[in-house]
Amino acid sequence: RTLRIGLIPGDGIGHEVIPAGRRVLEAIASSFNLQFSFVDLPAGYKTFQQTSVALPDKTVETLKKECNGALFGAVSSPTTKVAGYSSPIVALRKKLDLYANVRPVKTTLSSKAPIDLVIVRENTEDLYVKEERTFEAPYGPGKVAEAIKRISERASFRIASMAGNIALQRQKIRETGVQSVHSKPLVTITHKSNVLSQTDGLFRETCRSALSDPKFQSVGVEEQIVDSMVYKLFRQPSSYDVIVAPNLYGDILSDGAAALVGSLGLVPSANVGDAFAIGEPCHGSAPDIMGKGIANPIATIRSTALMLEFMGHEEAAAKIHAAVDGNLDEGKLLTPDMGGKAGTEEVVEDVLRRL
Amino acid sequence: RTLRIGLIPGDGIGHEVIPAGRRVLEAIASSFNLQFSFVDLPAGYKTFQQTSVALPDKTVETLKKECNGALFGAVSSPTTKVAGYSSPIVALRKKLDLYANVRPVKTTLSSKAPIDLVIVRENTEDLYVKEERTFEAPYGPGKVAEAIKRISERASFRIASMAGNIALQRQKIRETGVQSVHSKPLVTITHKSNVLSQTDGLFRETCRSALSDPKFQSVGVEEQIVDSMVYKLFRQPSSYDVIVAPNLYGDILSDGAAALVGSLGLVPSANVGDAFAIGEPCHGSAPDIMGKGIANPIATIRSTALMLEFMGHEEAAAKIHAAVDGNLDEGKLLTPDMGGKAGTEEVVEDVLRRL
Ligand SMILES: CC(C)[C@H](C(=O)O)[C@@H](O)C(=O)O
Numbered sequence: 001r002t003l004r005i006g007l008i009p010g011d012g013i014g015h016e017v018i019p020a021g022r023r024v025l026e027a028i029a030s031s032f033n034l035q036f037s038f039v040d041l042p043a044g045y046k047t048f049q050q051t052s053v054a055l056p057d058k059t060v061e062t063l064k065k066e067c068n069g070a071l072f073g074a075v076s077s078p079t080t081k082v083a084g085y086s087s088p089i090v091a092l093r094k095k096l097d098l099y100a101n102v103r104p105v106k107t108t109l110s111s112k113a114p115i116d117l118v119i120v121r122e123n124t125e126d127l128y129v130k131e132e133r134t135f136e137a138p139y140g141p142g143k144v145a146e147a148i149k150r151i152s153e154r155a156s157f158r159i160a161s162m163a164g165n166i167a168l169q170r171q172k173i174r175e176t177g178v179q180s181v182h183s184k185p186l187v188t189i190t191h192k193s194n195v196l197s198q199t200d201g202l203f204r205e206t207c208r209s210a211l212s213d214p215k216f217q218s219v220g221v222e223e224q225i226v227d228s229m230v231y232k233l234f235r236q237p238s239s240y241d242v243i244v245a246p247n248l249y250g251d252i253l254s255d256g257a258a259a260l261v262g263s264l265g266l267v268p269s270a271n272v273g274d275a276f277a278i279g280e281p282c283h284g285s286a287p288d289i290m291g292k293g294i295a296n297p298i299a300t301i302r303s304t305a306l307m308l309e310f311m312g313h314e315e316a317a318a319k320i321h322a323a324v325d326g327n328l329d330e331g332k333l334l335t336p337d338m339g340g341k342a343g344t345e346e347v348v349e350d351v352l353r354r355l
Numbered sequence: 356r357t358l359r360i361g362l363i364p365g366d367g368i369g370h371e372v373i374p375a376g377r378r379v380l381e382a383i384a385s386s387f388n389l390q391f392s393f394v395d396l397p398a399g400y401k402t403f404q405q406t407s408v409a410l411p412d413k414t415v416e417t418l419k420k421e422c423n424g425a426l427f428g429a430v431s432s433p434t435t436k437v438a439g440y441s442s443p444i445v446a447l448r449k450k451l452d453l454y455a456n457v458r459p460v461k462t463t464l465s466s467k468a469p470i471d472l473v474i475v476r477e478n479t480e481d482l483y484v485k486e487e488r489t490f491e492a493p494y495g496p497g498k499v500a501e502a503i504k505r506i507s508e509r510a511s512f513r514i515a516s517m518a519g520n521i522a523l524q525r526q527k528i529r530e531t532g533v534q535s536v537h538s539k540p541l542v543t544i545t546h547k548s549n550v551l552s553q554t555d556g557l558f559r560e561t562c563r564s565a566l567s568d569p570k571f572q573s574v575g576v577e578e579q580i581v582d583s584m585v586y587k588l589f590r591q592p593s594s595y596d597v598i599v600a601p602n603l604y605g606d607i608l609s610d611g612a613a614a615l616v617g618s619l620g621l622v623p624s625a626n627v628g629d630a631f632a633i634g635e636p637c638h639g640s641a642p643d644i645m646g647k648g649i650a651n652p653i654a655t656i657r658s659t660a661l662m663l664e665f666m667g668h669e670e671a672a673a674k675i676h677a678a679v680d681g682n683l684d685e686g687k688l689l690t691p692d693m694g695g696k697a698g699t700e701e702v703v704e705d706v707l708r709r710l
């Protein structure tokens with residue numbers, strides 16, 4: 001069976017890194033008895049400027065009907081307000097019900113402050129429901145705008161269960177002898193229920209209840225208020241294994257964690273639903289380096305591996321991660337964000353050689 | 356004229372650090388021709404357990420009618436949901452219209468990565484309006500909770516103006532010859548308008564408009580999306596001078612910035628309105644070290660100085676900061692959070708000696 005992969009480069013360096021994902025898939029296919037076919041799909045700000053739609057229906061339909069997985073690059077946001085423009089990745093997550101955004105952040109074990117954590121971010125609700133309104137202030141001149149933050153028991157339960165399962169799976173891998181900073185699985189629930197007692201309170205309680213399932217008996221559960229979580233993430237990052245968070249806190253925490261490993265250009269993610277996964281590098285469209293051929297392809301290559309994991313091809317995924325680890329451990333061919341001098345192409349070639 | 360200062364220790368180590376603020380004020384009074392009197396005021400979770408009110412009306416009334424300024428320690432949050440409990444500091448900020456939360460984060464210049472920034476956090480709205488509701492999910496079993504995030508043009512305008520004024524004032528101090536990592540004033544607006552186009556869009560536009568006033572002509576203005584702000588804060592903290600943010604992002608960013616200077620126990624804040632200021636250390640009630648006599652008093656001592664600044668006593672404030680700088684530069688008497696072995700009392704005595 002051929003696996004059909006949607007390629008959505010988006011804007012900016014999306015066009016420079018997504019091809020790296022494709023080449024890696026092509027390179028590993030035969031060793032794992034896999035076959036891939038690809039379809040290019042438009043989305044992004046440029047698409048919006050050309051067609052006044054940032055996420056064409058056709059892109060969504062093709063993903064739903066034809067594809068087994070997808071890779072998404074990055075999109076640019078307009079720098080001033082543009083009527084009708086709305087982020088295509090946020091829409092895509094909702095339309096395909098990709099309810100989890102899984103973001104592993106990891107250094108090599110030899111690093112001074114080894115980190116090996118994964119942020120499991122709820123991906124469909126919170127302030128990302130984007131229900132906003134603007135009105136004249138009742139007390140006099142000036143506008144007021146309001147947005148809804150929505151937290152549901154259903155979404156909180158399934159994201160916490162996903163976090164618990166990921167914690168168990170990570171433990172299983174450790175038990176095969178893989179070295180790690182962790183000896184026990186741990187899920188840390190992030191919230192701000194000291195202020196938002198109903199919404200974040202519901203998130204906290206629902207996570208606790210999902211994780212009290214006997215199958216998670218071996219998983220430690222603790223919680224951190226989001227501000228304190230950011231503080232602790234920076235002070236003692238090796239303490240964290242799996243962090244589960246509502247959408248917006250997850251967004252913020254994952255950029256914070258990326259800073260700890262040295263570059264956003266290293267951090268992958270997967271948008272995961274029950275039947276579909278989209279790999280997506282955590283970095284943005286980076287207009288400042290666009291077209292220079294120096295974008296770091298590693299976040300995309302690892303996102304490709306993550307997508308494969310969620311498609312059930314763990315061995316192929318492990319092979320890709322090992323090739324990337326090899327490149328990083330040697331440290332000879334690195335892009336400028338990592339302090340190196342290599343271009344995108346050289347890094348991709350180096351990773352391909354190691355596959 | 357005697358300045359009357361409300362002392363609200365709150366819970367936990369609040370009771371150990373607030374006395375440090377009082378002693379510092381007593382110690383500097385005569386050199387600056389000032390007189391202080393103090394009034395102890397209850398608030399916090401313990402107060403709630405005793406009286407079922409976390410912020411007694413009497414505390415608010417006394418602050419409004421009798422006091423010229425106040426110091427607030429910290430409050431504990433219940434670890435499970437407790438009906439009727441609501442954070443007293445959040446309420447106090449609103450009741451006294453203390454619309455700005457000013458949080459300077461600074462290392463000494465000799466530090467490897469010198470940081471000298473101030474976070475100017477809107478303090479009255481955003482998700483902190485705490486308008487929440489919970490209902491049964493329309494699609495089936497389970498609850499849904501919603502909270503309102505409210506952003507007004509009025510509050511955004513005044514917080515941006517405050518940020519602009521602080522940027523100008525910092526520049527004025529630099530022009531007296533004080534060394535700094537900055538050569539020009541800069542305000543960085545933090546938001547997430549790529550997702551929240553109306554609410555955070557209004558914040559962004561209103562900040563831009565407030566800062567386009569000719570009096571801020573010399574102030575550079577730039578913006579950062581909040582996730583990217585956290586990333587950049589950690590990667591290049593010395594680039595930031597004044598950061599202005601809506602309430603929740605400001606809360607998160609200030610804990611992040613605190614991690615950069617080594618301890619939350621160093622970071623002060625002031626809750627500032629047009630006519631009143633409450634100094635408040637950024638750390639919490641720290642139940643884990645409560646009663647051990649090792650809480651770091653420096654955040655409170657600097658918060659006391661900040662309160663004085665906003666009361667118009669800049670010289671007295673500068674004297675206090677200089678005494679704290681002396682203690683830190685010498686580095687002999689430090690509390691355990693700073694890697695030292697000194698207790699609260701010894702640090703306070705050392706600072707008092709330097710006044
Ligand atoms: C581009 C933006 C809408 C997006 C988000 O906030 O989710 C990005 O920051 C991310 O983390 O994938």
Ligand SMILES: CC(C)[C@H](C(=O)O)[C@@H](O)C(=O)O
Pocket residue numbers: 194195227442444445606637
């Ligand atoms: C205790 C809590 C309500 C408070 C806040 O979120 O404002 C605290 O984190 C702070 O930063 O002062």
